[in-house]
Amino acid sequence: MGIVLSSNQYGKAETRIVRVSRHPAGGREVGSERHELTDLNVSVTLGGDLAGAHLTGDNSHVLPTDSQKNTVYAFAREHGIGQIEEFGLRLARHFVDSQPTIHRARVHIEQYGWVRLGPHSFVRSGMETRTATVTYDGDQAWVVCGLSDLVLLNSTGSEFCGYVKDRYTTLPETKDRILATAVNARWRHVSPDCDWLESYSGVRDSLVRAFVDTYSRSLQQTLYAMGRRVLEHRPEVAEIRLSLPNKHHILVDLSPFGLDNPNEVFVATDRPYGLIEGTVARDDAPPPGLAW
Amino acid sequence: MGIVLSSNQYGKAETRIVRVSRHPAGGREVGSERHELTDLNVSVTLGGDLAGAHLTGDNSHVLPTDSQKNTVYAFAREHGIGQIEEFGLRLARHFVDSQPTIHRARVHIEQYGWVRLGPHSFVRSGMETRTATVTYDGDQAWVVCGLSDLVLLNSTGSEFCGYVKDRYTTLPETKDRILATAVNARWRHVSPDCDWLESYSGVRDSLVRAFVDTYSRSLQQTLYAMGRRVLEHRPEVAEIRLSLPNKHHILVDLSPFGLDNPNEVFVATDRPYGLIEGTVARDDAPPPGLAW
Amino acid sequence: MGIVLSSNQYGKAETRIVRVSRHPAGGREVGSERHELTDLNVSVTLGGDLAGAHLTGDNSHVLPTDSQKNTVYAFAREHGIGQIEEFGLRLARHFVDSQPTIHRARVHIEQYGWVRLGPHSFVRSGMETRTATVTYDGDQAWVVCGLSDLVLLNSTGSEFCGYVKDRYTTLPETKDRILATAVNARWRHVSPDCDWLESYSGVRDSLVRAFVDTYSRSLQQTLYAMGRRVLEHRPEVAEIRLSLPNKHHILVDLSPFGLDNPNEVFVATDRPYGLIEGTVARDDAPPPGLAW
């Protein structure tokens, strides 16, 4: 019997960077410039020939996480950011291609949305976050895009009936309930080349449209409809994984107060919550490799 | 020397209620109804003749916090919600007027925003929260409106110079920086009668416009400009209190990498942060009474 | 009618500082030193002659919040920290006494607990936080000590009966329930001189002992018993304010499953929660001044 170091990785998590792109406005004064704003949270994870650091404290193969952070800042200046998938690809390729001891890099980026108020004024647009996870092994690159905390609600058009009843079942069947969720979706692209912004907008639109349009017999059914809609409309997507919390809205029993409640007054509960998870894929999707 | 019970209050905090208003669509099927959605977090605080509960465990003057919660749900069905100021006034008046031992009620309501996607489909609109705090003492009512977590950013048009330098000052003066804050504002109304929605929209617009328009020599100056703008445009507002965290964006020193950084790459920091607080008021405002 | 700037203040919030005190161990090697660890979150708030900053953007009276942060770090090195009340007093006095335009300083400190594992090894001890708020106006100083997030639970010895029943009351009376709270307490000292550590330990012990010992007819009764116990045992305390959330534990109805539930299985709920607040004071306490 021996004790061995198995898989391991390290990196710098949650480097917060805000990039202002300044477009000079024909010699006019500062105030007339039009700016673009990019607000990111970047996490880098590296793997490779790192056993020495663990086994003997030999750091000669370790690029410090502080240097990874600096690279994020410097690359934003040298190359700009562009779409987060491009920025992730550039960073991931850099770490593997420039460091002989690093054989695998994953860059995970969260992008926070801002809405323009003026030439250089902005307001944060909400909780919804766009994400990208890029993985590179020195040879191939994989891109997984995503979004999180897109909170959707249908106030009717949802039922839940015909389920298994066991000894512990007390839930009444319902033909009309609120269906609400915080969409957490990640989708794998067929290739690392894409019009990322157009693709993201298209996937997001398909997710929202399918949620709104689907008469739902369960959140499972809605999940599949959302995933299927994306794959039908976006040929560049090979596979999509959805994790949908069922944000329960419980109808309040007002009968003790002599009142009816025709699906009008609900308690929004925090915990517990249902959690429905599923993957929808093309049957001819390329293998996932290291994408996930 | 004696030991005495001094001020005291109690209530139910954070009752989460979602109210669907269903507008039947002329005999058509369920799916064609148009719904309205109101999503609230309601906190009730009551004061009065409650010493017995503290001193001897005599609960005969105590309306349970559970009953307060039930009242929130029942009132939403019986009377509807309308604007949160109206709902707060109705609840506050009910508790004091119906309970002989309760002499003072405060109802604090947070409202979460949703944007319509369809006749009965909605998406959460962001972190920004509308608030109202209503206080009633059996005689008079006071209304304080507010908003929180409205995150604004100017990427130029902000400087910070000419400040005190002491032994511990290392901050360089700057003629061009990012100014960002999460607006937390509360404003007291002259009277408890108002077109609340129109007033709220007007105040919010004044706050945003003043932030965007003001060339800022300090966040203090911006704060005052925001408060002044509200009072200039909204005669129904007597006083406004602003609490503005300075969400620092630090320019990254890229010179170790042979790069300049002409106000393009910033670190968004979490802590510490500046916190600027101030009140702007009319000099003829009515006395605040129990408003705050 | 005119628009005026009313009360205002500013400062640096949440400066996180960890101070290691190293006690050399008689010429032995590094590893044999015994260290002390102090882990603080310091927030400074200053007031004074600051209208110019708001009204005209004149910063000549403004000590930057960045300098306030630097002062926290420098003072920790120059003077050490000692008890947080002492550190707060030193900082508050410094800002007012050294800055002609600053007339009032408040320093609020949170201290996080660590338990020793070895001469220079420690483990975080929990969520409970010790606090101190020191206010100084150039003449007098006030000290308010406190603690937050001390979570206590009695699994019996608590009832809730004899309360008001109105139309909206459905809560059943109970002779045996779980009583749980997260103690948030702040107490004002008679003078700014004290053996702070001994006093803090004594107050905390009184709070815990009173919670454990009191047969509770309501959380109100327990609150008063806790406050009274502190004032009885600690002559240096003039007044104590308690804010006690009622962390509800709801007995689960297991009868649908053919099971009884003799106060054994409970749901711990997040929201809503009762919130009981009260002040217990000496009738001969010195006036509070600017303490709160």
Next chain:
Amino acid sequence: MGIVLSSNQYGKAETRIVRVSRHPAGGREVGSERHELTDLNVSVTLGGDLAGAHLTGDNSHVLPTDSQKNTVYAFAREHGIGQIEEFGLRLARHFVDSQPTIHRARVHIEQYGWVRLGPHSFVRSGMETRTATVTYDGDQAWVVCGLSDLVLLNSTGSEFCGYVKDRYTTLPETKDRILATAVNARWRHVSPDCDWLESYSGVRDSLVRAFVDTYSRSLQQTLYAMGRRVLEHRPEVAEIRLSLPNKHHILVDLSPFGLDNPNEVFVATDRPYGLIEGTVARDDAPPPGLAW
């Protein structure tokens, strides 16, 4: 090309249950009973023959997540909880063995610690959480134990030198730094039979001891030392996975104020942070199956 439903699962997350065990004290009154308290957060995930729910909205194979919640409560009464691994095994086996359409169950439990203050009085003991994840496929069961948010700090005995320097490296080498982390560990057991409490205590003790004892040249080295120590001392553990954030404490430069800083004053930073992850295993460990 076709679109297919791939892996999918569902369940009830975060059912909060508090179980009081009452030990009658020989006919004496209520107050003399000695109670035990178990405070859990239980998440159930089920997989099986569930395509119909997704594809056609046929719920006839779906046991509602509400019933799963009820089962947690009922089992706590019927069978007690015991150690969380036992409770998880009982629940996981129940769902698969009683439901023909459910072929796989995973039960993840978090346990919050309480320290006794009296026969029926308790105080929450901290942020540290004990966890267990049990997976059952109708044939075999796997148990993964764990802990999270155990925050450890060494104030010396840690260096970081000899690492790769690239164009983006500015970090100075150091022979003496603070090393701090929040241990998140999960370890797989050789078999689903064990003295769980004794094993948990032993693993936790090994983790803490190895952190304290190891002179650290990197957090990687400390991670491996912690994992190795567990495997050396606990033959029942097959494999351990550690995820260790490097909670950076940055030495403050006090030289602008004419002060030195001999490793005494540090800034505790929130973001970004290093994140070191690794697995240490026996080379003859049984295959993991569905454990993770």
